[in-house]
Each structure stands twice: as C-alpha cells, then as structure tokens.
Amino acid sequence: xxxxxxxxxxxxxxxxxxxxxxxxxxxxxxxxxxxxxxxxxxxxxxxxxxxxxxxxxxxxxxxxxxxxxxxxxxxxxxxxxxxxxxxxxxxxxxxxxxxxxxxxxxxxxxxxxxxxxxxxxxxxxxxxxxxxxxxxxxxxxxxxxxxxxxxxxxxxxxxxxxxxxxxxxxxxxxxxxxxxxxxxxxxxxxxxxxxxxx
Ligand SMILES: [Zn+2]
Numbered sequence: 132x133x134x135x136x137x138x139x140x141x142x143x144x145x146x147x148x149x150x151x152x153x154x155x156x157x158x159x160x161x162x163x164x165x166x167x168x169x170x171x172x173x174x175x176x177x178x179x180x181x182x183x184x185x186x187x188x189x190x191x192x193x194x195x196x197x198x199x200x201x202x203x204x205x206x207x208x209x210x211x212x213x214x215x216x217x218x219x220x221x222x223x224x225x226x227x228x229x230x231x232x233x234x235x236x237x238x239x240x241x242x243x244x245x246x247x248x249x250x251x252x253x254x255x256x257x258x259x260x261x262x263x264x265x266x267x268x269x270x271x272x273x274x275x276x277x278x279x280x281x282x283x284x285x286x287x288x289x290x291x292x293x294x295x296x297x298x299x300x301x302x303x304x305x306x307x308x309x310x311x312x313x314x315x316x317x318x319x320x321x322x323x324x325x326x327x328x329x
Pocket of ligand 1: 157158160161162245246247248249250
C-alpha cells in the first residue's frame with residue numbers, strides 16, 4: 132500500500148485578496164468564484180515572514196524562491212509558480228494533477244449550500260486526507276485534492292504526496308513544511324488506524 136501524506140503548513144497571515152483586486156467572490160457566502168491564480172494580488176505581504184511554504188489568510192499556498200528551486204531540481208512537473216511578490220520572490224503555487232478525495236469515508240461535512248453560487252459555505256473535515264484511489268508509489272509528484280476545504284473565502288485544496296516525494300523534500304530543510312499521514316485505501320484500515328474527528 133502506498134503511504135500518502137498531505138502537506139501541512141504554517142499560516143503567514145498575509146492577505147491575498149485585497150480590496151480593489153479583481154477576485155470574484157460570491158456576495159452571499161464569500162466563496163471564491165474565479166480560482167485563477169492570476170486574480171490574486173501582486174503585492175502580497177506575509178505578516179509572518181521567513182517560511183518557504185505557508186498559507187495566506189485566505190488559504191493561498193505561498194512558496195519561496197528556495198521552494199521553487201527545490202521543485203525544479205527534483206523535476207516536479209505540473210506546477211505553476213505565479214509571482215505575487217517580486218521583492219521577496221514569493222509565488223502562489225498551483226498544482227495540475229487532481230486526485231479525488233473520499234469525503235464519504237472521511238465523513239466530511241458540507242455545511243449550508245449557498246443558493247447563490249451552489250457551493251457550500253463550509254467544507255469541514257480535510258485530514259487525515261483520504262483518497263478514493265491510490266497514487267503512484269514512486270513518482271515524485273504533487274497532487275491536489277478535487278475538493279476545497281474551509282469556510283467562506285478561506286477555502287483551499289490539500290496537496291498530497293507519496294512517501295518518495297516526502298523523503299526527497301525532507302532533505303532540503305524547507306521552513307514551514309510539515310506532513311500529515313493520510314490514507315488511500317479501505318475503510319477497514321482506517322477504522323484500525325485513525326480516529327476521525329471533524
Ligand atoms: Zn455562494
């Protein structure tokens with residue numbers, strides 16, 4: 132069985148969607164309607180500095196130049212680095228490969244469906260990450276979940292990696308990078324190995 136992990140990180144608390152930016156939010160529940168990274172601000176300032184990987188206040192994944200260079204060195208494909216702060220060389224990271232999250236087994240809660248946009252006000256219960264299908268054991272790659280988690284405008288997907296990718300990344304001492312064990316197979320194993328909490 133492939134061991135999988137979600138990437139956890141610190142909060143840098145900077146604002147990604149500043150007033151005046153062209154981000155489109157649902158007027159009722161606040162969900163981001165246009166998730167294209169290009170809509171994020173380009174003068175992003177983290178309140179807490181020094182992380183190689185961290186989340187903004189709204190859950191945008193922000194990475195440093197060092198993190199970008201490590202990804203290039205490891206040959207990680209399917210990633211886009213969108214410059215959001217030229218001065219400090221910070222990037223919003225987007226990930227192409229999508230994996231299906233098993234919200235039924237995880238007992239994820241979908242709270243208050245919004246009549247306006249059809250999304251949910253809150254999606255609660257992201258970790259431990261549980262995928263419907265296993266991912267490759269050996270490919271060095273980032274995957275992202277099809278679901279976004281969180282509340283209102285602060286929703287984001289999770290990045291999922293296999294053991295091999297985790298081991299490679301751990302060699303570089305990237306600040307803010309943490310991993311949380313997930314599961315890709317079978318409720319039977321889940322019931323033995325983890326207590327699900329929402
Ligand atoms: Zn809405």
